[in-house]
Structure formats: C-alpha cells, structure tokens
Amino acid sequence: MNALISVSDKTGIVEFAKSLHALGIKLLSTGGTAKLLAEQGLPVTEVAEVTGFPEMLDGRVKTLHPKVHGGLLARRDLPEHMAALKTHGIDTIDLLVVNLYPFEATVAKAGCTLEDAIENIDIGGPAMVRSAAKNWKDVAVLTDASQYPQVLIELKNGGLTLKTKFALSVAAFNRISAYDGAISDYLSSVEFDEAAVVPVRKPFADQYNLQFTKLQDLRYGENPHQSAAFYRDAFAAPGSLVTAEQLQGKELSYNNIADADAAWECVKSFDGSACVIVKHANPCGVAVGVDALQAYSKAFQTDPTSAFGGIIAVNCTVDERAALQMSKQFIEVLMAPDFTPEALAVFKAKANVRVLKIALPAGRGQGRNAMDFKRISSGLLVQSADNHELALSDLKVVTTLQPSPEQLQDLMFAWTVAKFVKSNAIVFCQGGMTMGVGAGQMSRLDSARIASIKAEHAGLSLKGTAVASDAFFPFRDGLDVVVDAGATCVIQPGGSMRDQEVIDAANERGVAMVYSGVRHFRH
Numbered sequence: 001m002n003a004l005i006s007v008s009d010k011t012g013i014v015e016f017a018k019s020l021h022a023l024g025i026k027l028l029s030t031g032g033t034a035k036l037l038a039e040q041g042l043p044v045t046e047v048a049e050v051t052g053f054p055e056m057l058d059g060r061v062k063t064l065h066p067k068v069h070g071g072l073l074a075r076r077d078l079p080e081h082m083a084a085l086k087t088h089g090i091d092t093i094d095l096l097v098v099n100l101y102p103f104e105a106t107v108a109k110a111g112c113t114l115e116d117a118i119e120n121i122d123i124g125g126p127a128m129v130r131s132a133a134k135n136w137k138d139v140a141v142l143t144d145a146s147q148y149p150q151v152l153i154e155l156k157n158g159g160l161t162l163k164t165k166f167a168l169s170v171a172a173f174n175r176i177s178a179y180d181g182a183i184s185d186y187l188s189s190v191e192f193d194e195a196a197v198v199p200v201r202k203p204f205a206d207q208y209n210l211q212f213t214k215l216q217d218l219r220y221g222e223n224p225h226q227s228a229a230f231y232r233d234a235f236a237a238p239g240s241l242v243t244a245e246q247l248q249g250k251e252l253s254y255n256n257i258a259d260a261d262a263a264w265e266c267v268k269s270f271d272g273s274a275c276v277i278v279k280h281a282n283p284c285g286v287a288v289g290v291d292a293l294q295a296y297s298k299a300f301q302t303d304p305t306s307a308f309g310g311i312i313a314v315n316c317t318v319d320e321r322a323a324l325q326m327s328k329q330f331i332e333v334l335m336a337p338d339f340t341p342e343a344l345a346v347f348k349a350k351a352n353v354r355v356l357k358i359a360l361p362a363g364r365g366q367g368r369n370a371m372d373f374k375r376i377s378s379g380l381l382v383q384s385a386d387n388h389e390l391a392l393s394d395l396k397v398v399t400t401l402q403p404s405p406e407q408l409q410d411l412m413f414a415w416t417v418a419k420f421v422k423s424n425a426i427v428f429c430q431g432g433m434t435m436g437v438g439a440g441q442m443s444r445l446d447s448a449r450i451a452s453i454k455a456e457h458a459g460l461s462l463k464g465t466a467v468a469s470d471a472f473f474p475f476r477d478g479l480d481v482v483v484d485a486g487a488t489c490v491i492q493p494g495g496s497m498r499d500q501e502v503i504d505a506a507n508e509r510g511v512a513m514v515y516s517g518v519r520h521f522r523h
Contacts, residue, residue, distance in 0.1 A: 002071070003095035004047070005037070006030040006063065006125065008102060009145065014040050016097070016148045023155055025095065030062045031055060050091075063124040072096060072131040076138045096132040096141045100125045100179055107186045114190065114199045121183055129172050136169035137162065143175045174213075178234055181209030204382060210373075211235075215242065221254045228254045237368060239268070239361030244335065248347060249354030252333070256311070256354065260333050263313035264358065266420040273316040275299040276420075279306045282440065286417045287433035292322035292336070298433040300329065303454055311335075315360060318343045388518055390415055395491070396515040398503050403489045403512040410466035411491040411514060418468035419520040425470035426451045428462050428487060435460045436485075444469065444478045452485040462486035470520040472496040476505035483509045493519040 003025050007013050010033065017027060017037050027044045029037055037044040048054050051065040071093035074081040085092065101122040106112055132141035140160050142151060147168065154160045188205035212231035221228035230252070232242040241261045246252070252260070263278040270288055275295035277285040284306035287298030292314045300307055311333045312326060318334070320342035326334065327346050334347070335356040347353050361368075374381040392408060403411065414429035421427060422440035426447040429435055436455035438447030448467075455462050463486040472495050473479050479502055482490065494515035496502065506513040 001025045001094045002028060002091055003097065004028040004063075004068070004071075004093045004128070005033055005097040006047075006128070007033055007097060007099045008122075008125075009099045010036060012145045012148055013037075013097070014042075016145075016152070017042055017044075019152050020095070020155075025155075028093070031059060060123065063128055066090070068093070068128065069131050072128060072139055073135050074138075075135065092138070093132075094139060096128055096139060098125050098129050098141070099143055099145070100129075100175070103179065103186075104182045107182075111198050113197050117186060122179070126176050126179065129176055133169040133172040133176075136165050140165050141168050141172045143168075143172050147171070178211045181211055184209050203384065208380075208382060216251075218254050218257075219251065226254075230254075230257055233369075237361070239359055240264075240369075241356075241358065244356040244358040247339070247344065247355040247357055248351065249333075250352050252354055256333050259311040260313070260335060260356070262420060263311045263333075264335055266417070267313040267315045268360065269416050269419070270315060274314070276313045277302075277307045278311040278313070279309070282422050282437065283417060283420055283434070284310065284437060285434055288413070289432070292316050292318045293325055296322055296326055298431075301458060301460065302434045302437065303458055305457065306454075320346060323347060386419065386520060386522075388520075390516055390518070394517060396494075396517065397512065398494070398499075398515055399506045399511065399513045401507070401510060401512040403514060407466055407489040407512060408514075411468065411489055414466050414468035415491050415516060418470045419522070421470065421522065423470050423521045423523060425468075425520070425522070426482065427468045428452075428455060428465040428482070428485070429468070430465045435462055435465050444471070444473065445481055448478055448481040448485070452481075455485075464488050466491070468492070470522070472499070472519070473502045474498060476502050478502075479505050479511075479513075480509070483511055487511065489513070491516055493517060495519070 003020050005013065005017060005027060006029060021027060021042055027037060027042060028047055028050060029044050030047045034044050034046045047063055047068065051067045053065060055062045067090050070085060070090040074085050074092060076082065101120045103120045106120040107117050129141055129143060132139040151160065154164055184207055185205050188207040189201040191200040191202055193199065211234035213234060215230045215232050218228040218230055220226055236242045241264050259278045259281055262281050263276045266283055267274050267276040272288045273291050273295050274288045276283050277299050285299035285302035287295050289295035289298055295314065307329060309330050309332055312331055314336040317338040317340065318336045319340045323343035323346035327350060331353050333354045333356065335358055337358060337360045347355055368387050369385045372383050372385045410429050413432055414427045417434055418425045418427045421437060424441050424444040424447045426438040427434060428451055436451035438451030441447040441450065452462060465487050466489045467482045467487040469492040472493050474496050475498060479490065489512040491514050
C-alpha cells in the first residue's frame with residue numbers, strides 16, 4: 001500500500017506518517033514534507049524519484065505527472081487499467097494526504113499583494129485531490145488533519161470502509177469547491193491596476209461564492225408544509241449562534257433558530273448585564289440590570305403576554321435565582337454565555353426547554369456578519385451588515401430643550417433596541433428597560449399607537465419615557481402621538497423634508513429631540 005503525502009499545514013503529519021509506516025505503508029512525499037519526514041527518520045521516497053523529473057519552476061510543477069495521476073486514477077477493478085499501469089511502470093497510490101497552499105489566510109492579511117495571492121494558488125494539490133476523490137473506491141483522500149485519527153483507527157482494524165472513503169471523497173470535493181470559491185471571490189473583487197502593489201478591492205465582488213455546511217436537518221420550515229435545514233457559514237464568526245452548544249431540550253426548529261439569532265444579536269449589543277426576550281423576530285422586552293435576574297425581570301414586565309413562548313437571551317451568567325424566575329414562564333429557548341450548575345438543575349425539570357450556551361465574542365465589534373443576504377426570486381441582495389454603533393458624541397440636539405444625562409442614557413438604550421425591531425419601529429424606554437414596543441407596521445403612527453397600547457396592557461406608565469424611531473417622522477403627527485402617550489424626549493435619524501415642522505412641534509410640546517444621523521430599517 002502506498003501513501004502520497006504533500007501538505008502545506010504540517011499539523012500532526014509526522015505522527016500520522018509514523019503510524020502509517022508502522023502499518024507497513026510505503027511513504028511518498030514532496031519538497032518540504034519529504035524533508036521533514038526524512039529528518040524524523042522515516043523512510044520516504046520523493047515524488048521526483050518516482051516521476052524521473054525534479055520539482056520545477058519554483059515548485060509550481062511537482063506532481064503534475066502521469067506516474068502520479070495514473071497511480072491515483074487507475075481503477076483496480078478494471079484489468080485494462082491495471083495492465084496500463086504495469087506497461088508504464090506506474091505503482092498505485094492508495095492513500096493521498098494533501099492540504100492546500102494557505103490562500104484564504106494569505107489574502108486575509110493586511111497588505112497582501114496580488115503577487116502573494118497568486119503564488120498561494122495551489123495547482124498540483126487540487127489536481128491530485130480531484131483525481132483521488134474521483135477514484136474514491138480505491139483511493140482514500142485526506143484533506144484535513146482532523147481526519148487522521150479516525151482513518152488510523154480503521155486502518156489498524158483491517159482497512160477503510162467504503163462509507164469512510166466516500167465521506168472523505170465528499171469532504172475533498174467540498175474543500176476544493178471552497179478553495180476555488182475563495183480564489184474567485186478574491187480575484188473578482190480586485191480592481192486591477194498594473195502600478196498597484198497592494199490591489200484595491202471592491203466591497204462587492206463581481207462573483208460571490210457562498211459556502212455553507214449543513215449542521216442539521218430540521219423537522220420543517222416556517223410552516224409544517226415547508227422542509228428546512230440549518231447551515232453554518234464556512235467562516236462563521238466566534239460568538240455567533242452557529243457556535244452554540246445545546247445543553248438540553250428538544251431539537252431546535254426553523255423558527256426557534258431565526259428568533260434565537262435575533263435575540264442573541266440584540267443582547268450582544270449591551271455592555272452591562274442585559275436580557276432580550278424575542279417573539280416572532282421582534283424584541284418584546286429588553287432591559288439591563290445588575291445581574292441576569294434583574295435584567296430578565298425588567299424585560300418581562302414590558303410585555304408578559306408576548307413573552308409567553310418566547311426566546312430569552314442573556315449576556316451574562318444565569319444563576320439559580322434567575323433560573324427559578326425564568327422557569328415560571330413558558331420558554332422555547334434560553335441562551336447565555338454560561339449557567340451555574342444550580343441553574344441547569346432548575347431547567348432539568350423542564351426537559352423541553354432548549355438551553356444554549358454561547359460564548360460572547362471577545363470584542364464589541366467581533367462576532368458579527370460582515371455581509372447580509374436576502375434571497376429574492378432568482379437572485380440575491382447583498383449588503384454590508386448594519387453594524388453601525390452610535391456614540392453620545394454623534395447626537396445632535398435640535399430642540400430648545402436639552403436632554404438631561406438620564407434622558408440621554410434612555411435615548412441611547414432605546415436606539416440600540418430599535419435597531420433590532422422590525423420597521424416601522426417605535427420603542428419607548430425608561431430606566432434601562434423597554435416600556436412599549438411597536439413593530440412591523442406599514443404606518444409609523446400605527447407602530448406608535450401599538451407601543452402605547454402594549455404599555456397600557458402591561459400596566460406601565462409611559463410618562464417621562466424616551467422614544468426611539470428607527471426612521472424619521474415624515475410629519476409632526478407621529479411626534480404628537482408619542483408625546484401624547486407620555487414621552488419627554490425623542491431620538492430619530494432626521495432627514496425628512498419636513499424636519500423643521502417636526503422640530504417646531506417638539507419645541508411647542510416642550511420635549512427634547514436629538515438626531516442620530518442614521519436610520520435602522522429592518523425588513
């Protein structure tokens with residue numbers, strides 16, 4: 001049995017090669033890999049000795065030879081193939097271990113030149129991988145160090161199964177697809193300039209190649225008559241929902257995942273202990289507190305009715321006290337960075353509750369998607385993600401009345417929440433909690449009225465509240481509705497043709513108003 005090893009990432013390769021040698025497998029290799037194995041005392045034959053040609057053109061040509069590809073592609077069950085190998089003195093290659101030049105890592109570096117990118121496009125590696133993967137029944141192809149242990153176990157127990165070989169082949173073609181997609185994405189984004197050492201890259205490539213790996217099939221989609229599956233981005237950000245560990249509970253549904261993502265993205269936006277309760281993709285309660293219990297208790301007050309069967313996200317550790325309070329509510333999903341053992345014991349009594357543990361990203365700006373996608377009929381809309389963060393210094397006071405420091409804090413809190421509410425969005429807040437949320441209406445007036453109604457049903461007074469509107473008030477009537485409800489300060493983007501009319505109305509009603517300068521439509 002012959003194994004050809006040619007790896008760029010040499011993680012674990014020496015140990016793997018030693019194990020192959022111990023099993024009596026002959027080792028073939030190229031360049032730096034051959035040198036490394038020889039230095040470890042392993043008997044290794046360089047591919048150049050097999051082909052009769054040295055590595056050429058600075059290593060660009062090493063394995064592109066019939067004695068390599070013939071050994072990979074020959075079908076062992078076809079006598080004419082085996083006769084051809086014998087005629088031309090070609091040995092079979094039964095195991096191929098290849099990982100590719102680090103193209104993705106190279107182009108991700110700041111200051112990467114076009115020349116560096118081009119030189120890290122692997123040619124011989126993908127060609128060998130494709131040959132071996134095509135002939136999967138006879139050749140096992142390994143493209144990642146994580147595959148080494150299982151392959152060794154099977155080899156030691158009599159040989160690789162066809163099921164394993166097929167899985168390795170599929171993984172190999174997937175790797176080649178992702179690799180070629182990354183090359184296409186990069187080159188399609190380059191603004192060619194012969195004089196530029198480091199090329200200028202367009203924010204949107206001429207061709208976009210998406211790579212997602214299935215995590216699980218789902219029972220159904222948004223509705224029972226729709227089928228669905230859950231996929232992970234090949235470059236998933238740390239601290240995102242796809243990195244979650246499910247500690248208990250039923251299998252996540254399509255709607256669970258969509259709502260959980262909305263809740264987690266929102267709660268990550270707060271620095272202090274925060275809780276977000278989501279129902280049907282909209283926050284129905286958001287609050288900050290000294291700990292998980294206080295944040296949850298305040299968030300629940302906003303809209304206890306909608307919170308029933310909701311998704312809860314907390315950005316701090318859930319302890320027993322918080323768990324006991326949360327467990328009084330019907331919860332679909334609960335997620336947090338950590339849980340105390342006592343808290344997990346509380347939820348064990350509610351076996352259907354899906355409990356997810358997700359590490360918070362290391363930095364405020366991390367763990368976010370760079371791009372957003374929306375599928376339309378026979379097409380795709382792509383945009384940069386709405387990652388804008390508003391600072392106090394960005395605010396422009398446009399009324400005679402200046403907001404107090406407390407009001408400014410409420411306005412910033414309301415603005416953060418409004419970013420995650422479906423447009424048209426109106427959010428009343430006070431004291432670090434939502435008091436009323438109006439979402440997803442065709443009319444901003446209706447969103448304002450609905451927020452007021454919800455506050456009334458929850459027994460909350462809107463007197464002295466701060467209000468955020470995700471887009472400008474086109475007329476003064478929207479402002480009048482929120483002030484009539486009890487708001488004393490407002491944050492909105494500004495930018496309407498009738499801005500002055502709205503400013504005059506705010507001055508007339510004796511409320512403070514600030515402009516953010518940006519809007520947060522969320523469709």
